[in-house]
Amino acid sequence: DTGVSQDPRHKITKRGQNVTFRCDPISEHNRLYWYRQTLGQGPEFLTYFQNEAQLEKSRLLSDRFSAERPKGSFSTLEIQRTEQGDSAMYLCASSALGAYEQYFGPGTRLTVT
Amino acid sequence: QKEVEQDPGPLSVPEGAIVSLNCTYSNSAFQYFMWYRQYSRKGPELLMYTYSSGNKEDGRFTAQVDKSSKYISLFIRDSQPSDSATYLCAISTGGGNKLTFGTGTQLKVEL
Numbered sequence: 001d002t003g004v005s006q007d008p009r010h011k012i013t014k015r016g017q018n019v020t021f022r023c024d025p026i027s028e029h030n031r032l033y034w035y036r037q038t039l040g041q042g043p044e045f046l047t048y049f050q051n052e053a054q055l056e057k058s059r060l061l062s063d064r065f066s067a068e069r070p071k072g073s074f075s076t077l078e079i080q081r082t083e084q085g086d087s088a089m090y091l092c093a094s095s096a097l098g099a100y101e102q103y104f105g106p107g108t109r110l111t112v113t
Numbered sequence: 114q115k116e117v118e119q120d121p122g123p124l125s126v127p128e129g130a131i132v133s134l135n136c137t138y139s140n141s142a143f144q145y146f147m148w149y150r151q152y153s154r155k156g157p158e159l160l161m162y163t164y165s166s167g168n169k170e171d172g173r174f175t176a177q178v179d180k181s182s183k184y185i186s187l188f189i190r191d192s193q194p195s196d197s198a199t200y201l202c203a204i205s206t207g208g209g210n211k212l213t214f215g216t217g218t219q220l221k222v223e224l
Contacts, residue, residue, distance in 0.1 A: 004156075031209055040121070042201050042214030043157065056211065091156055093212075100145040100208035101162040106155060 002026075004105035006092050012111045013082055020078045021108045025094030032075050033102060034067055035091040036060065043091050049075060050097075082112045116140055119202055119215025128224055132189040136202035136215045139183065143204040143213070146178050148187045151199045151217065160200075161187065192222045 005024045013019050025032045031050050035043035046065070047057045051072035061067075064082075069075040079086055089109050093102040119136045126132055134148075145164055149157035161176040163169045169176045177186040185204075189196055199219050203212040 006156075033211065035212075040216065042117075042119075042203075042216050043212070045211040045213070048211060050209070058211075089154075095209065098208065100164070100205060100210075101147060101159055102203075102212060103159055104149070104156040109154070 004092055004094050004103055006090075006105040006108050008108055009106060010109045010111075012113065015082055015084060015112055017082055018078065018080045019082060019110065020076055021090055021092075021110075022074060022076050023092030023105060024074045025092070026096075026103060028096065029094035029103075030072070030097040031095045031102075032069055033093040033095075034075070034077050035093065035104075037089040037091055037107070038087075046077075079110075082110075084112050086110060087112045114139060115216075116143075116213050117202060117204055117215045120218055121216050123219040123221060125221045125223060126192055128192060128194060128222055130192050130222070132192050132196070132220060132222075134187045134189075134200050134202075134218050134220070136185050136204075137183055138185070138204055138213075140206070141180075141183070142206045143183075144207065145205045146176070146185050147203040147205075147212065148174075148176055149201040149203060150196075151201060153198075157201055192220075194222050194224060197221045 034046040037043040049069040089107045147162040175188040199217040202215045
């Protein structure tokens with residue numbers, strides 16, 4: 001059994017471009033979470049899915065951000081019209097139904113130039 | 114005031130020392146407590162998780178929770194240079210709910 005995987009690991013983009021990240025959770029984990037982490041800070045919650053349903057979104061998730069989990073397996077996070085302030089590490093985590101601990105992937109580091 | 118407060122350090126200790134890392138929180142609804150270790154430019158790695166007040170031990174690591182004081186700790190015995198990393202506390206109000214993190218404490222264990 002592999003852990004949470006994320007792709008790409010690093011993305012460099014120009015301001016104004018759209019980017020999409022992918023997360024594959026631990027198999028059979030029903031819950032999937034997205035967090036964002038900036039330098040010197042702890043991760044901040046963005047959004048959360050249980051199966052294919054998006055159950056909670058943070059106010060940090062502006063209308064330029066959209067997340068999907070179409071078949072309850074992998075998830076994508078898209079950022080439209082990227083801004084320099086979007087530069088951060090985007091982390092995905094998953095947990096099993098009934099559990100409270102979350103397991104994180106390696107993250108996607110986004111650099112907006 | 115942040116919901117979870119954690120001293121960012123850096124904390125530097127000699128090899129073999131006992132390390133104490135701490136967090137305080139303000140919301141009494143927080144019921145589930147986790148500690149993660151994060152190496153530079155990597156994702157957080159789950160070290161310990163607990164629900165109850167009291168101590169939970171796993172090898173060289175002990176997690177301690179005092180819900181009455183809203184205070185959690187992670188102790189590392191016989192610290193090693195490989196323990197050098199940032200340690201994050203994370204708390205949630207319920208199973209499956211989002212985690213609220215501290216800022217992380219940067220630890221360096223020196224030879």
